[in-house]
Amino acid sequence: MNKVTIHSLFSDFDINLFKAGKHYRLYEKFGSHIITLDGVRGTYFSVWAPSAKTVSVIGDFNYWVDGEHLLHVRWDESGIWEGFIPDVGKGNIYKYKIQSNNNDVITEKADPYARRCEHPPKTASVVWEDSYDWKDNQWMKNRKKHNAIDAPFSVYEVHLGSWKRKIEEDRSLSYVELADELVSYVKKMNFTHVELMPIMEYPYDPSWGYQLTGYFAPTSRFGYPEEFKLLVDKLHQNDIGILLDWVPSHFPEDSHGLGFFDGSCLYEHPDKRKGFHPDWKSLIFNYERNEVKSFLISNAIFWLDQFHADGLRVDAVASMLFLDYSREDGEWEPNQYGGRENLAAIDFMKELNKEIYISYPDVQTIAEESTSFPMVSKPTFLGGLGFGMKWMMGWMHDTLLYFSKEPVHRKHHQNDLTFSMTYAFTENFMLPLSHDEVVYGKRSIINRMPGDEWQQFANLRLLYGYMFTHPGSNLLFMGAEFGQREEWNFQSSLDWHLLQYDYHSGIQKLITDLNSLYRKQPALYEKQFEADGFEWISYDDHENSVVAYLRKGNNKKDNLVIASNFTPVPRKNYRIGLPAQGELISLFNSDEKTYGGTGDFICENIIIKDEKWHYRDYSAEITIPPLGIVVYRIEGR
Known part of the structure; x- marks a missing residue:
């Protein structure tokens, strides 16, 4: 005798959407759902198995005996088998035993829509429901600003x-x-x-x-x-x-x-x-x-x-x-x-x-x-x-390949480092x-x-500095x-x-x-995916293995200057062209002692001079530490 009551959570509309590939909330219908039917507490089961001849729910509530709880196939040729089993609830363990139409194949399957599974290596599904009380309302209300591309x-x-x-x-x-x-x-x-x-x-x-x-x-x-x-x-x-x-x-x-x-x-x-x-x-x-x-x-x-x-x-x-x-x-x-x-x-x-x-x-x-x-x-x-x-x-x-090379050889491979900007x-x-x-x-x-060891860690600090200041998000x-x-x-x-x-x-x-x-x-970050958020200052100083660039936001007062030295030779009095007068305000130096650097090359604020360089009207002389990266903000007068 079948102990499964005919019951469905699917409307005709649900079935039409499912067949059309347009139902995007199937977890509300398929799987195991604890419900009360005619005053009886139990679990509704449904599974998609269009090539099945019979589908049984087997589990710890029927000693895993096939045929005790046979699901009913829907009349609409959707291939959905379903039914309500009384007195089955949270924590019960189950699988679907499926006999195919050709009688030759019998499978025992975990529920594709199960909300909980047994701890591996066990493989059964678990009837489950939870009523978690979320406390992240503030985040959910405002998360667009956290997850936006800008x-x-x-x-x-x-x-x-x-x-x-x-x-x-x-x-x-x-x-x-x-x-x-x-x-x-x-x-x-x-x-x-x-x-x-x-x-x-x-x-x-x-x-x-x-x-x-x-x-x-x-x-x-x-x-x-x-x-x-x-x-x-x-x-x-x-x-x-x-x-x-x-x-x-x-x-x-x-x-x-x-x-x-x-x-x-x-x-x-x-x-x-x-x-x-x-x-x-x-x-x-x-x-x-x-x-x-x-x-x-x-x-x-x-x-x-x-x-x-x-x-x-x-x-x-x-x-x-x-x-x-x-x-x-x-x-x-x-x-x-x-x-x-x-x-x-x-x-x-x-x-x-x-x-x-x-x-x-x-x-x-x-x-x-x-x-x-x-x-x-x-x-x-x-x-x-x-x-x-x-x-x-x-x-x-390209970046990991470049960094794996000895610094003495990097001048021959600077294109590996800068090529990303051609498609960034x-x-x-x-x-x-x-x-x-x-x-x-x-x-x-x-x-x-x-x-x-020192050079390895200096290279790593430089890599991360380059990564965080390169256009794009990061992982x-x-x-x-x-x-x-x-x-x-x-x-x-x-x-x-x-x-x-x-x-x-x-x-x-x-x-x-x-x-x-x-x-x-x-x-x-404001223009991390936009071409006008980046501008080269210098990318072709192969001999010194130095690159310098601007990162730009929506407001010119936020513009940053970044310079990197990919050799262990410090670059003192290194002149870079700049777009405006004012002062370079030091924000970051990867060679600081607190990071494991030498601490010998302190980046102080620098006055920008009215001297042309790099095809720009203004410039400044900076010091770039060995295997180091420095970041400045341009503060206008």
């Missing part, structure tokens, strides 16, 4: 499992502990935002969370969903935004996941040329299927809606854009126009961004995209993909030094720097802010003990002050 945007990228660990207990910090320790640390460091590597449930720790199985559930590794909300809430209460890494590009083949869900290729593309990633041995979403588009867009909206996220950093966009991504000739099929672009994925991304910015105009989407595909961060109404920002992978590659304003670029740059033998950032992976020597290891804590040493604590102090400089100086 606002400071300095991001601290974090892997929650390895940021800091309880050594004596050999465990990661919980969401509750992170709400105290991580929040206070980020606030002290003056970062404006935190970006979390994927916190959606994932089965395999070495994937770092980039192969998901629980798209609607914060990982149970660190606590309950409402405890993750507490972490977000505490960040907001301290005026810190939160970005979440989000992975709509692929998913793992784990038997309890989305793959071959109902005995058919339901979520993945059935053609292996479009549905399987050769690099990651994972499955690719079928962007041509309307219901899959609705699933993904609903998932993106879910984290903005239910968890107050301030934005999504979308992973592996390049792999979605191109049909030949990581494929040899003959392993991919051109699109209908003979090109290599994945037209369905492009349409999906445009639709995703359009819906996000309509519903949440005060957030940002950020594309991790490594190619020259045009208009990634341009609005969809102009033909762009509609992202708010795009990672500047070219800047990252084609997109809204974020400059990333991310987790991908400190793994798999690439070495830590500090260990890429040449020279002895720094945890550990880099104090010069961690070892490559990142997801299984162990950052090397916090290094802060007892002056060079490492000096780098931490430098990042704190650079964040403060960035936040306080409008010239560094």
Whole structure:
């Protein structure tokens, strides 16, 4: 006897939207929802399985017996199975047992819309609801000014499992502990935002969370969903935004996941040329299927809606854009126009961004995209993909390559450093030094720097100064802010003990002050994505390996002068051309003793002289420390 009552949360309108790929709040309908029906408390279940012959809910409430609780298929050919099971509630564990139409395939699947999952390696879903009382009203009311593209945007990228660990207990910090320790640390460091590597449930720790199985559930590794909300809430209460890494590009083949869900290729593309990633041995979403588009867009909206996220950093966009991504000739099929672009994925991304910015105009989407595909961060109404920002992978590659060279050779490679300015304003670029740059033998950032210990740290200070004063927003992976020597290891804590040493604590102090400089100086953020916010003073002094430039805000009184010396030879009495008379007010010097510098090259305020230089009417002589960067503000008379 079936113990499931026929009941539905779907209206005909919901079904029509779902079939059309236009339902962007599916989490309100699918999954498990605790309700009261005819005076009986229980749980409504619904799942999409169009190729199923039968769907049973199995769990700890029926001893995992198949057939005890059979769901009912809807009459409208939507492929939705649903029903109400009395006396099932919060904390009950379940899966869907699905028999396919051909009788040959039986799958046991976690709920794609589950709000909570068992702690890995367990794989079942958990019936869950929470009534978290948010206290971030002030942030949510005013966050547009924090998340705008003309606002400071300095991001601290974090892997929650390895940021800091309880050594004596050999465990990661919980969401509750992170709400105290991580929040206070980020606030002290003056970062404006935190970006979390994927916190959606994932089965395999070495994937770092980039192969998901629980798209609607914060990982149970660190606590309950409402405890993750507490972490977000505490960040907001301290005026810190939160970005979440989000992975709509692929998913793992784990038997309890989305793959071959109902005995058919339901979520993945059935053609292996479009549905399987050769690099990651994972499955690719079928962007041509309307219901899959609705699933993904609903998932993106879910984290903005239910968890107050301030934005999504979308992973592996390049792999979605191109049909030949990581494929040899003959392993991919051109699109209908003979090109290599994945037209369905492009349409999906445009639709995703359009819906996000309509519903949440005060957030940002950020594309991790490594190619020259045009208009990634341009609005969809102009033909762009509609992202708010795009990672500047070219800047990252060229800059790290340049800094890895011995200073004596840098004069031959200055173009590597300055080339980014030829395309810096084609997109809204974020400059990333991310987790991908400190793994798999690439070495830590500090260990890429040449020279002895002093030169390594001076180079690192110079790199960060150049990064923070270059046009664009920026992102720094945890550990880099104090010069961690070892490559990142997801299984162990950052090397916090290094802060007892002056060079490492000096780098931490430098990042704190650079964040403060960035936040306080409008010239560094008001036009960070606009060409008229930057102007070269000198980029061709190869022999001395010196570059100098202006950063400009909306008001001329905020204009900054930045000069960098990429050799260990101090540049004294170095003349630079300037646009106006007045005085150079010293704001920052990476060679200060508090940062681990020599402290020998003090930057004082300098009177600008009526002497032509660099094709300008005025100039001043400055001192640029060895492997150093200095920042001045022009104060007019």
